Amino acid sequence: MRIDVVTIFPAFFDVLEVSLLGRARGAGLLDIRVHDLREHATDRHRTVDDTPYGGGAGMVMKPEPWALALDEIAAAGHDAEDAASGPLFLFPSPAGERFTQSLAREWSHEPHIVFGCGRYEGIDERVFSYAATIGRVRLVSLGDYVLNGGEVAAMAMIEAVGRLVPGVVGNPESLVEESHEDGLLEYPSYTKPASWRGYEVPDVLLSGHHGRVAQWRRDQQVERTRTRRPDLLPE
Ligand code: SAM
Numbered sequence: 466m467r468i469d470v471v472t473i474f475p476a477f478f479d480v481l482e483v484s485l486l487g488r489a490r491g492a493g494l495l496d497i498r499v500h501d502l503r504e505h506a507t508d509r510h511r512t513v514d515d516t517p518y519g520g521g522a523g524m525v526m527k528p529e530p531w532a533l534a535l536d537e538i539a540a541a542g543h544d545a546e547d548a549a550s551g552p553l554f555l556f557p558s559p560a561g562e563r564f565t566q567s568l569a570r571e572w573s574h575e576p577h578i579v580f581g582c583g584r585y586e587g588i589d590e591r592v593f594s595y596a597a598t599i600g601r602v603r604l605v606s607l608g609d610y611v612l613n614g615g616e617v618a619a620m621a622m623i624e625a626v627g628r629l630v631p632g633v634v635g636n637p638e639s640l641v642e643e644s645h646e647d648g649l650l651e652y653p654s655y656t657k658p659a660s661w662r663g664y665e666v667p668d669v670l671l672s673g674h675h676g677r678v679a680q681w682r683r684d685q686q687v688e689r690t691r692t693r694r695p696d697l698l699p700e
Contacts, residue, residue, distance in 0.1 A: 466575065466630050467496045469538045469552075470619055471531070472582040473513060475499045477616040486624060489633040497623070502526075505533035514585050523586035531581065531592040538579055539599045551600030552577040556593065557618035559611050561604030564622060566645035568605070573629035580622070582615030648697060650689045652682035 470478055478499045481487060489495045503511040507529055514524035539551055553575050572578060579600070581588065596602045607618040628634050644651040655666040669681045690697050 466494070466573075466627070467577045468498070468623060468627070469577075469579045470497070470499045470582065470623075471502050471534045471538070471580065472499065472614075472616055472619075473502050473584055474582075474614065474616055475501050477620065480620070481623070485633060486627050489627065489630070492632070494630055494632050495627050500534055500538065502530050502534055505530040505537075507533075517586065521586075525586050526583060526588040526592075528589040528592050528595070531588060532595055535579065535581070535592075535596055535599065548598055548600055552579045554579045554581060554596045554600045554602045555619075555622065556581045556583065556588065556596075556602070556604045557607065557612075557615035557622070558583065558587065558604040559606050559609070560587075561606040564605045564607055564618075564625070566625070566643075569622070569625040570629055572626045578626070580615070580619040582619050584614040647686075649686040650694060650697070652685040652689070 472478070478497075481490065481497055481499075486495060486497075490497055502513050506513055513526055513530050515527050517523065517525045535554065553572065555572075555578060557580065581592075581596075593602050593604065605618070605622065607621055612618060629640060631637070634640055640646070642651065655670060659666045659671060667681070669677050672678070687698075
């Protein structure tokens with residue numbers, strides 16, 4: 466999978482060198498390229514923002530540097546005439562659709578994803594219309610709160626999507642039983658020792674009885690989901 470990121474803070478993505486994603490990059494499973502939007506600014510001050518039409522606080526990201534950056538990325542390996550076969554452009558935005566595990570799974574099959582990280586009050590709205598002429602566009606929110614920029618959201622999505630690309634996580638079975646994979650939160654996990662500082666591992670997990678363990682874990686999933694995230698359960 467190829468992933469491009471456009472940002473005014475490329476250093477945010479230095480951490481992609483470490484851990485599982487770093488190893489996946491080294492192994493050629495993930496081809497991640499980070500681009501500085503300011504390289505596409507059209508003035509000598511490398512300006513990428515301007516005041517909002519209609520007034521109001523803050524600055525808005527100018528459209529032309531974005532178009533130049535997206536054009537350059539999309540031109541590499543795509544037929545510019547065909548938006549449907551172009552890259553998937555993901556723009557982190559608190560005003561977007563909510564990012565979920567099922568979107569992560571869906572997007573883990575994409576050959577080419579481009580993240581556009583907004584800053585200030587966001588990106589000129591026309592950029593999304595323009596991007597839709599050279600690829601597919603989704604505005605995606607990490608949750609109902611406001612971050613300073615799209616970088617942290619893009620990082621979270623790169624990790625959630627990237628770890629589902631075959632080969633990135635060594636044991637694929639560990640991906641199946643996780644929270645949100647079956648609409649429920651995961652059951653509690655324990656490791657050795659069985660008795661620790663007066664806290665005990667539930668007896669059923671020491672019983673060696675696979676059926677009872679499976680039933681206990683299922684019950685725990687439902688109970689946890691009911692108390693912590695009732696919104697996930699059917700009405
Ligand atoms: N004025 C925008 C609004 O109210 O919708 C918020 C702009 S925010 C300060 C700057 C950038 O941070 C956004 O363009 C977006 O890229 C990113 N961002 C902020 N909160 C986010 C969230 N919950 N999910 C994804 N991206 C977010």
